[in-house]
Structures are given as structure tokens and as C-alpha cells.
Amino acid sequence: MTHFSPREIVSELDRFIIGQNDAKRAVAIALRNRWRRQQLESPMREEVMPKNILMIGPTGVGKTEISRRLAKLAGAPFVKVEATKFTEVGYVGRDVEQIIRDLVEDAIRIVRDKKREAVRAKAHANAEERVLDALVGKNASPATRSSFRQKLRNNELDDKEIEVEVADSGGQQFDVPGMPGQIGMINLSDMMTKALGQERTKTRRITVSQSYEYLIDDESDKLLDDEELVAEALRAAQEDGIVFVDEIDKIAAGNQGMQGGVSREGVQRDLLPLVEGTTVATKHGQVKTDHILFIASGAFHVSKPSDLLPELQGRLPIRVELRALTKEDFRRILTETEASLIRQYVALMKTEGVSLEFTDDAIDKLADVAVKLNSEVENIGARRLQTVMERVLDDISFNAPDKDGETITIDADYVQSSVADIAQDTDLSRFIL
Numbered sequence: 001m002t003h004f005s006p007r008e009i010v011s012e013l014d015r016f017i018i019g020q021n022d023a024k025r026a027v028a029i030a031l032r033n034r035w036r037r038q039q040l041e042s043p044m045r046e047e048v049m050p051k052n053i054l055m056i057g058p059t060g061v062g063k064t065e066i067s068r069r070l071a072k073l074a075g076a077p078f079v080k081v082e083a084t085k086f087t088e089v090g091y092v093g094r095d096v097e098q099i100i101r102d103l104v105e106d107a108i109r110i111v112r113d114k115k116r117e118a119v120r121a122k123a124h125a126n127a128e129e130r131v132l133d134a135l136v137g138k139n140a141s142p143a144t145r146s147s148f149r150q151k152l153r154n155n156e157l158d159d160k161e162i163e164v165e166v167a168d169s170g171g172q173q174f175d176v177p178g179m180p181g182q183i184g185m186i187n188l189s190d191m192m193t194k195a196l197g198q199e200r201t202k203t204r205r206i207t208v209s210q211s212y213e214y215l216i217d218d219e220s221d222k223l224l225d226d227e228e229l230v231a232e233a234l235r236a237a238q239e240d241g242i243v244f245v246d247e248i249d250k251i252a253a254g255n256q257g258m259q260g261g262v263s264r265e266g267v268q269r270d271l272l273p274l275v276e277g278t279t280v281a282t283k284h285g286q287v288k289t290d291h292i293l294f295i296a297s298g299a300f301h302v303s304k305p306s307d308l309l310p311e312l313q314g315r316l317p318i319r320v321e322l323r324a325l326t327k328e329d330f331r332r333i334l335t336e337t338e339a340s341l342i343r344q345y346v347a348l349m350k351t352e353g354v355s356l357e358f359t360d361d362a363i364d365k366l367a368d369v370a371v372k373l374n375s376e377v378e379n380i381g382a383r384r385l386q387t388v389m390e391r392v393l394d395d396i397s398f399n400a401p402d403k404d405g406e407t408i409t410i411d412a413d414y415v416q417s418s419v420a421d422i423a424q425d426t427d428l429s430r431f432i433l
């Protein structure tokens, strides 16, 4: 849990997301409130419920991105679901509980990574022993072993192939029909393994340098206490979890009742207990959903937030509007964000020895084309930048390996010739951009 103040949280989010200050403020307060709650003593602590958020805004303007970055910043378990998924044929009411199960899986991933980090040094040492076993055999003399160890540490054996045995984490999960949830979640291969009383492993033939990745993970897992890991993950899901429910507007009334599957209002009714606070059984244990932060989101072009069930409206008390992005926003998204597409492409080309440069007017043109396509073809928000950039960089990406040592400058003319002409033709753009 982060100790950042709301102002610090907003400024962290500013590194990745342009504008949308109201939404950033709202999530910053929500996160800080969690920290505040955790400073409280019982019983007050149990009384304070999260103030869930409803984000209203067109597609591709940063709703998911803000939530995902917030979760990352807080090291919080995160899942995103589309509310409409539960209206599909074949879904039944209790399927919404899968959201919480997925949240627990994400929590396990986060806690495992953190714990692996803590035992990394020891795991690295154990991994080295296993690489040596694979190289010289378990019975080699101490002198041989030590000379190989030296070579290994000098990276002289990096490309040598060895055979290593690692735990096989693959395994199919089956939800037994009619028994969704805890009892139904059966990992068949786990059962077989347990029945046979043996650890499932597989042998892989890989280079020494690649083997470290597997062996360190494998050795770390042996050093981890599974029970402790699961307990911590359940706590994290329960106390720090963030659930992002997209397309909530599509299950609001105002959109007609049944459509092939479960009625929209039915889905709202199924979601309600999760948001109000219930206990969900997962294969790892029970999770109380009372303190999970829910962020619901939708464009609300057709329906309005007041078309949602009153109980659900009441559970989403914080409303924030995200605005459509302008050309200036697109410019800033391309140039100012930390992992901007421009930075990503420059970094990717650098791996091929190519220096990629964009002139100012090229960026202007890119933003221009994106705005034009959004207004003429379909408004997909900042996602448009991805399709446009991909097209502009297509040739360069393909030929980069032959251009080692060169500098390539992309200017407005280049953008014009690679996309703007297609953009003139709306029908063509629908397919290509």
C-alpha cells in the first residue's frame, strides 16, 4: 500500500496519462482513503467502505489506463471485466464471482513476484549449483566444478546448451458443470500429481543463459512458503484489490431488456452483492469483497447513470467525467508520456542500430491525421495513434535490420505519404487505419 499523498498520486499518474484531472483526483483520493482506513482501529476500520467510482467518457480516453496505472502504483491486485460479458448466452448469475477469483490470481502473482525478489540471492546461488550439475554432473571433482563455476561466472558458457528439469506449471482448470466455484475448480493435473505423490516436472533443453530465468524462478518457489503466500494474496485481494468494470452503461436500462442471454438488469443484480460486500469462495479460500475498490466505466451515450439500478447507483457515489481528446492532447500523448509510442519506437529501432527521429511537424501531422480519422471514420480515442503509428513505421520496421548505423528522420511529408493519403479515403481507412 502506497503512502503517497493524493497530490503525489496525481503527479505519478501525470507521467503516463495526459489530462483527465478529475478522474486522476478521484482515484487518488480513493487510494489515499484506503491508507487512511488502514490507520484506523477496529471497529471504525471495518465501518469505512470504499467510495466506488463511476467514470463517464468516450472510448480510448484513459479510463482503463488511469485505473491500471493506479493499481500498479499501489502494487494492488487488479482485474478488468466487461459488464456485457455477463449478458452473453451461457452465463449464469454466479459467474460474476469469477471476477473475484481472477483478482485473487492477480494477487498471487503480485505476492509471488515480491516474495521471489526477497529470496532471489539464495535462489540464484541454488540455480548456479543446478547449472553446474547439468554441465559437469553431480559427481565431478571439486576442482572441475570450481573451474566450471569460474567460467560460468565469466559468462564463457552462456551459449552452451544444457538440459534442466523445471516444475511444469501448466495444467488445465476445469469448471465442473453445475458446480461453479470453489469445489468445481479442479486442476486435473494437480490431482494426478498429488495422487501419485510426485512433483510434476519437465525437461527442457536450453542455453545456460536462458536456464537461469527458469531455474531462479523454480528455486525461488521452493524457498517460498505456499500457505503464507496464499494468505497474503487473499488479504491483498480483499484489502487492496481494484476491480474495473467496463461498459457498465451497456447493462443499464434504457438499453432494452433481454438480448439473447441474461437480462441487463439481471447482470446488475448479480454484480450488486459483490459491490455491496459479500463473501466469495475461491479455490484458495474465502474473500470478502467489502473493501475492494470498484471502478465502473462507460460512455453513457444512450443510457444515463440514473438508468442503473438505484442500489448500484448508490454504490458508485463518485462520478467523474473524462473528456474527448483534442489534437493538442494527441501531441502531448505522443511526446510527453513516459512510455509514449514515439519513445517506444525509438527504443525498438535502437536495438537494430537505427536512430529514429521525429520532426516537430511530423508529430503535428500524426496528431492531425488521428483527429481526422477519429471524426470521419470512428472515434476510438488515443487508440487511433497506435494504428496510425504502426502504418507510418511499417516500412522502417521491416527494413531496419539492413539499416544498422543509419539515422532516419520522419517529417511531415513522410507521414503525409504513408498515411495521410489513405486517410483521405474514408472507406479505405476503415480497413487500414
Ligand SMILES: Nc1ncnc2c1ncn2[C@@H]1O[C@H](COP(=O)(O)OP(=O)(O)OP(=O)(O)O)[C@@H](O)[C@H]1O
Pocket (backbone or CB within 6 Å): 016, 017, 018, 019, 020, 058, 059, 060, 061, 062, 063, 064, 065, 066, 246, 247, 297, 333, 337, 381, 382, 383
Ligand atoms: N489521456 C491519455 N493519456 C495518455 N494515453 C492515453 C490517454 N487516453 C488513452 N490513452 C491510451 O490509449 C489506449 C486506450 O486507453 P484506455 O484503455 O484507457 O481507454 P478507455 O478510456 O478505458 O476506453 P474503453 O472504455 O473503450 O476501454 C491506452 O493505450 C492508453 O495508454
